[in-house]
Amino acid sequence: MATAQLLSLSGVSKEFPGVKALNNVHFDLNKGEVHALVGENGAGKSTLMKILSGIYKKDTGEITYQGNHVNVSSPIEAHHLGISIIHQELNLMPHLTVAENIFIGREDRKKVRPFLNKTMQNKAAAALLAELSLNLDPKTLVGDLTIAKQQMVEIAKAVSYRGEVIIMDEPTSSLTPAETESLFAIIRTLKAAGKGVVYISHRLEELEQISDRITVIRDGEYVKTLNTKETNIPEVISLMVGRTVDQDQRPDVRPMNSDVVLKVEGISTRNLLKDVSFELKRGEILGFAGLMGSGRTELARALIGADPKTDGKVFLKGQEVKIKSPSDAVEAGIGYLSEDRKRFGLLLIQNVTFNVILASIPGFTKFGFVKSGPAAGIARDAIAQLKIRTPSEKQLVKNLSGGNQQKVVIAKWLTRNCDILIFDEPTRGIDVGAKDEIYKLLTKLASEGKSIIMISSELPEVLRMSDRIAVMCEGRLTGIIDNKDADQPTIMQYATKYRD
Amino acid sequence: MSDVLKTAGEEVQGESKIKEIIRREIGQVLALGSLVVLFAFFSIMRPVFYSWANVSNGILMSTTVTGLLAIGITFVIITGGIDLSIGTGTALCAIMVGKLVVAWHLNLAGGVIVGVVVGGLLGVVNGILITLLKLPPFIATLATMKAAQGLALIISQMRPIHFADGVKGWDQIAQGNLIPQIPNGVTILFVGATIASIILNRTVLGRYTFAIGSNSEATKLSGVKVDRWLIAIYALCGIYVGLAAVMLTSRLGSAQPDLGLGYELEAIAAVIIGGTSILGGKGSIRGTIIGALIMSVLINGLRILELQQEWQYVVVGIVIIFAVWSDNVRRRRAGDVS
Structure with a gap:
């Protein structure tokens, strides 16, 4: 050569x-x-x-x-x-x-x-x-x-x-x-x-x-x-x-609460999803694995009312809720973090504060006026808590790196007090070091009682993070596996189940 | 009245604070600078230019109608939308005010309410077309622009409506002097601008205006009822159209069914010169007022210099190009590329 x-x-x-x-x-x-x-x-x-x-x-x-x-x-x-x-x-x-x-x-x-x-x-x-x-x-x-x-x-x-x-x-x-x-x-x-x-x-x-x-x-x-x-x-x-990172990990076994926070029954959509049902427990990370086009993002979007469902029921803590639009989902305490943060998650040309309070602006108002002091305060708290690297809360979000942008989206939903968070490819386009931080953050959120749905195409990530793993194939849910029973070949089997 | 969330927590070190404000608001500082330079230039060329009579009646009063329209459409443009119906909407509001004031013997307040309600309804119609029918704002408001033009002619039977026999003191709304030396129209313009600026910078509606213009999809997924807020924003724009119509009729003493077409473009030009981004997400009322004043100073000054009207138009065109181009160059230099 x-x-x-x-x-x-x-x-x-x-x-x-x-x-x-x-x-x-x-x-x-x-x-x-x-x-x-x-x-x-x-x-x-x-x-x-x-x-x-x-x-x-x-x-x-x-x-x-x-x-x-x-x-x-x-x-x-x-x-x-x-x-x-x-x-x-x-x-x-x-x-x-x-x-x-x-x-x-x-x-x-x-x-x-x-x-x-x-x-x-x-x-x-x-x-x-x-x-x-x-x-x-x-x-x-x-x-x-x-x-x-x-x-x-x-x-x-x-x-x-x-x-x-x-x-x-x-x-x-x-x-x-x-x-x-x-x-x-x-x-x-x-x-x-x-x-x-x-x-x-x-x-x-x-x-x-x-x-x-x-x-x-x-x-x-x-x-x-x-x-x-x-x-x-x-x-x-x-x-x-600048330090060593462990690559192949499994989650610590967390004491699992058996309270079912979210129950989904028979969700179908016109094009793809067929009769998808699952339960999500309090403090659980439920991983969603599957190949491209298996319908995981579509499931998330149908669940939060961003796309129409043709069938299916959603129960929150046993009560049926009608979710017809994203605002219903947010009202019910479900926050969605899209795989495409720039398009669906962030106001890139606005500052960190604005993005952090975006889902909870009415909570920062008095007689329709936005109280700027508390808004900036909550943004500074989020920056400190989630270790968002930014010169200040006034920095425009487009100037932050991918990992820090993701943290801003997380801060938005934490500010809204959402109990159920749907992460769609939480570490896409995020580098190794920041990935680790996001993982720690997800684990911390779960141990604090948040329930997390984590859609991911990276199997090591799914295995590392999830308490249970739901696998989808061609719009159907083909299996839900406990982490201890799961490995990459098993997941791939379920992920290709409906294939010829 | 600066952007509340940007200035939030701005207890930074004293000396860098002013610098920071200048750096962040450089577009407006430059626009204000151009206004001052233009004013100085015409004053030197023709001293009559800076006489109070010319400033109050020639410049400020002639800014009231387009100024109010520009304030309203600033909200719409910040959402990333456009409203072409504000010009002929002004004519429709004026005719409705004229008809009802004369027919129902309304007092001044009644007349103003009619204008604001008709304008607001026009805005609601625009908002519904854009959100429920999902028409692009350009198309939806092009349609309502033509419809409003037609309705104004139909309702008035193509005849101007005179106020003199209808209501006493209608001319005083714009031309009286509640504050000595300052015509009411000018006072109303600045009060209207102040209120709009407070709404834009400090209220929920204002925050959502910026949010929708920055990324309406992300805003919707954050649980904001984007459609409802958009309708409200177009309605707010319509309310300013109604106010503009009242000012116009008060100044003329009559409602003219064919006066209004083209005002929308003057208003849009003022907004653009004032530094509001046509792509949405960025803008200010202060900039819009500066933009509207630049247009008025220019037209008035050129008229005093006895430049022919045709040439005045050409100059205005060049100014718009220069304003937007210089803004782009500045942004690119600052690395502010999207």
């Missing part, structure tokens, strides 16, 4: 108002190499990559690309240099076809100037997809594809620029194991072709399979670059968080 250096960043610093996002960071990339960049959320991985792809301007530092000093001042320039980035949030246009998405902005108009040559475009796209062994029709609308397939389209698009450097920011966060495998196959193809791949992921176990080197950054500072063969996951984690 050639070890010619393709790219190097040295001494890169970047400051946002009030935050030093990067301080003297180094990173380099060789031809034919997969170089992983890891660090906690807010460590500065994305900022570094946005500098490299021309979205942000660096304050200081140098970028050397193929032996020349370069100044990547815009995304277009990055493309011209041959640097492509695949963002964590997909940037595709759902109403356009696969081919149109791949070639957007570079449509082939040679024949008759103002008109697109669709046939040519489709042919080129087909060739590209074949090259990457992707089984996709160039004429399909992107909106009709699964998230995983859309991810593949993004990769094809990045490859189509024929650049030398491809940056992948959390490419596997929404992929199944099989899909992850096919992504790795593509990455290996790119590697063999001498491209350099920067790979950002929170799934550390993947790094052993796919990366050659691993660079760790923490709090905007460069920590260390390791050869993957000479290191192991615990070492990487301890470098990321």
Whole structure:
């Protein structure tokens, strides 16, 4: 394997108002190499990559690309240099076809100037997809594809620029194991072709399979670059968080109260859910496992009245309650923490206080006037209690890291005094250190008597946290297992029960 | 009257406090600065510009109608919505006030109540179309804009309604001087702005206005009855439309069925110049008032400089572009990218 250096960043610093996002960071990339960049959320991985792809301007530092000093001042320039980035949030246009998405902005108009040559475009796209062994029709609308397939389209698009450097920011966060495998196959193809791949992921176990080197950054500072063969996951984690974290844990056996707080009977929806029933006890963490599309999020949304149910009853402490809208659910003391915090959980452009009191504003009012003192007080309490890292309660939530944003959402529901909390992928997009804090927080909440439904696609997380584990498959609940009887193979069996 | 939750717990060190306020409210500081500069410029060019007669009647009085409309629509724009019906809604309210005051021999208070009720109902209709029928605000209020225009013409049978024979002292609502030297219309504008600012910054309705504009889905999932609050917000906007209609009729001494179309765009321009984000979630009444004053000073000043009306329009267009562009540049510099 050639070890010619393709790219190097040295001494890169970047400051946002009030935050030093990067301080003297180094990173380099060789031809034919997969170089992983890891660090906690807010460590500065994305900022570094946005500098490299021309979205942000660096304050200081140098970028050397193929032996020349370069100044990547815009995304277009990055493309011209041959640097492509695949963002964590997909940037595709759902109403356009696969081919149109791949070639957007570079449509082939040679024949008759103002008109697109669709046939040519489709042919080129087909060739590209074949090259990457992707089984996709160039004429399909992107909106009709699964998230995983859309991810593949993004990769094809990045490859189509024929650049030398491809940056992948959390490419596997929404992929199944099989899909992850096919992504790795593509990455290996790119590697063999001498491209350099920067790979950002929170799934550390993947790094052993796919990366050659691993660079760790923490709090905007460069920590260390390791050869993957000479290191192991615990070492990487301890470098990321600056201490050691236990990976494979089970919950302490908590004295279980037998009071049933929530009873769900036969919930069905028009499209997916079929006759789902379960009970949730006081102080319990009930994990919900299942594959993508098994209906766990849909169950949560139907339960809180965000989507209509066609059938089913909900009992709170033995009393039937009619939940027709999220406000009914909140009234009943059920708080929902979505997997997509930015879309469904937070007011990003508002401050911490506002977000913390959002679900309980009437409780902070007198004659319709909001009492600002108590509101700020409760926000400061929440910041202290949940260890939310923010300069003050007046900081805008969009400036916080993922883990701290999640804590703000938790604070919102605690302020509302909800007894039942539904966490949908509580640690999605959250780094290892902050994950640990979220886990501790969930355990603490449960031991204080809150009842928690925890939807998670990460089996170690489900096994670590849940007292009991409910498994769903294709809209049905296929089993509820006690933690002591559960392991990954058992859960997977239930999760695939209704499959052919 | 600054944002209550932002200033909450603002017992920070004395000297950095002023700096912080300036940094946070830089958009408004700049807008206010432009207003002062414009005022100084016209005053130097034509000293008559800063005479009290011109300031009170030429500038402030001519701000009352669009100013009140702009205050109302500020709430709607902060929710991320728009209300195109406020212009022709003004005409409809004016005609209803005129008809009922004359027909029922209402006193002044009765007339004002009619205006506010009709405006509020128009707002409720807009709110219902947007929430229950789920029409986009632009479409819903485009429809009610046309409907209000038609109704104003139908009800008035296309004839102006004169107040002189209906109610005594109707002209005093806007033109009297409860406070010496200051026309009532101006007093009402500033009282209306103060009340709106208190509502926006300190009440539940105001908090939900910002919350809905920041992320209506998250607000709904937090248990807020977003639909009801939206209807209330559009109704509040309508109430200001009713007030604007009363001011207009009082100044003219009559209700004109075809006067109002286009006012909505003047009001929206004032809101935008004042720094309220058309994307929702950000904005202030103070900014809106500054924006409305900038428009009035500009128009009045250009008129005194004897610039032709056609050219006045062009200048206003350029000012809008400049205001929004400079605001964008500033935000981008501050790293305030979304």
